[in-house]
Amino acid sequence: MLHVKNHIAVGLALAVLFTTSTAFAKSTHKALAPVSAGVEMSDDSAEAIKLRSGPGDPVAGKDKSQLCQGCHGEVGISLEGMAPKLAGQYGKYIAKQLRNFQAGTRTHQIMSAIAATVSDDDLADIAAYFASQTKMKGDGHDNELGKKLFLHGDMSRMMVACVNCHGVNGKGKSPGNPVFPVIGGQHKDYLRGQLINFRDGDRGNSPGGVMNIITQKLTDEELDSLADYVSGL
Numbered sequence: 244m245l246h247v248k249n250h251i252a253v254g255l256a257l258a259v260l261f262t263t264s265t266a267f268a269k270s271t272h273k274a275l276a277p278v279s280a281g282v283e284m285s286d287d288s289a290e291a292i293k294l295r296s297g298p299g300d301p302v303a304g305k306d307k308s309q310l311c312q313g314c315h316g317e318v319g320i321s322l323e324g325m326a327p328k329l330a331g332q333y334g335k336y337i338a339k340q341l342r343n344f345q346a347g348t349r350t351h352q353i354m355s356a357i358a359a360t361v362s363d364d365d366l367a368d369i370a371a372y373f374a375s376q377t378k379m380k381g382d383g384h385d386n387e388l389g390k391k392l393f394l395h396g397d398m399s400r401m402m403v404a405c406v407n408c409h410g411v412n413g414k415g416k417s418p419g420n421p422v423f424p425v426i427g428g429q430h431k432d433y434l435r436g437q438l439i440n441f442r443d444g445d446r447g448n449s450p451g452g453v454m455n456i457i458t459q460k461l462t463d464e465e466l467d468s469l470a471d472y473v474s475g476l
C-alpha cells in the first residue's frame with residue numbers, strides 16, 4: 244500500500260512539475276524529452292548564455308550585484324562551501340529562489356532578509372549577470388554509489404533518477420528551461436545541506452514537492468554520496 248501511495252505521489256509531482264515547466268519551456272516535447280537522449284548542457288555558447296540569463300540586463304547586473312558578490316564570488320564562484328555558486332545558474336531560477344526566500348517557502352536568515360530589499364527589476368539584472376558567467380564545473384569525483392543513484396535511481400523504492408530532471412552533467416535540461424537548476428559542479432557541502440533540508444521538510448519550494456518526495460527515500464550515506472558525485476560533475 245505504501246508503495247502504491249509513493250508511486251501515486253511521485254506521479255502527481257511529476258505531472259505538476261511538467262505542467263509548470265512547460266510554462267517556461269519552448270515546447271512540451273522538450274520538457275518531457277528523456278535526458279538519456281544525451282543532452283549535454285555544459286554549453287557556454289552566446290546563444291545558450293542569452294537563453295539561460297532570462298529577461299534581465301547582465302551588464303547593469305554587474306554593479307547591482309556588488310553585495311551578492313561578497314558571498315557568492317565576483318563571477319558567481321563562491322569560496323565558502325555553504326554559500327552556493329551562481330555561475331551559469333538559470334536567471335529565472337535565481338530570481339525564483341529570492342522570491343521564495345522572501346515569501347518563506349524557503350528560509351535562510353541572511354537570504355530572506357536580503358531578498359526583501361531587492362526590486363524585481365534589479366533582481367532580473369543581477370540574476371542575468373550571474374547566469375551569464377561561465378558555468379560552474381566540478382573536477383570529477385569517483386563515487387560509485389552516487390553515480391549509480393544519479394543515473395539510475397532505484398525503482399525498487401520508486402526513486403526517480405536525478406538524471407531525468409537535472410541532466411547527465413547536472414546542468415539542467417535545456418538553456419531555455421529554468422525549472423531544473425544547475426547542480427553539477429556546485430559545492431558539496433551546500434548540496435548535502437539542501438538535500439537534508441528537502442528530506443526534513445525545511446525546504447518546501449520545489450514544484451509539487453518533488454524534491455521532498457525523492458529525498459525521503461535516501462539514507463545519510465546515499466545523500467552524502469550523491470552530493471559528492473554531483474559536486475564533481
Ligand code: HEC
Pocket residue numbers: 308310311312313314315325326327328329336337338340341350351353354357361369424436
Ligand atoms: C552574507 C552572505 C550572502 C550575501 C550577501 C548574499 N547571499 Fe545569497 N546565499 C548565501 C547563503 C549562505 C546561501 C545558502 C542558503 C541556504 O542554505 O539555503 C545563499 C543562497 C542564495 C541563492 C540560492 C541558490 C540556489 O542554488 O538555490 C541565491 C539565488 C542567492 N543566494 C542569491 C543572492 C543574491 C542575488 C544576493 C544579492 C542580492 C545574495 N544572494 C547575497 C549567502 C549570501
Ligand code: HEC
Pocket residue numbers: 257260327339392393403404405406407408409422423424425426434437438448449450453454457469473
Ligand atoms: C522529477 C524531477 C526531479 C528529479 C528526479 C530530481 N530533481 Fe532535484 N530538483 C528538481 C527541481 C524542479 C528543483 C528546483 C526546486 C526549486 O525550484 O527550488 C530541484 C532542486 C534540486 C536541488 C537544489 C539545488 C540548489 O541549487 O539549491 C538539489 C541539490 C537537487 N535538486 C538534487 C537532486 C538529486 C541529487 C536528485 C536525485 C536523487 C534529484 N535532484 C532528482 C527536480 C528534480
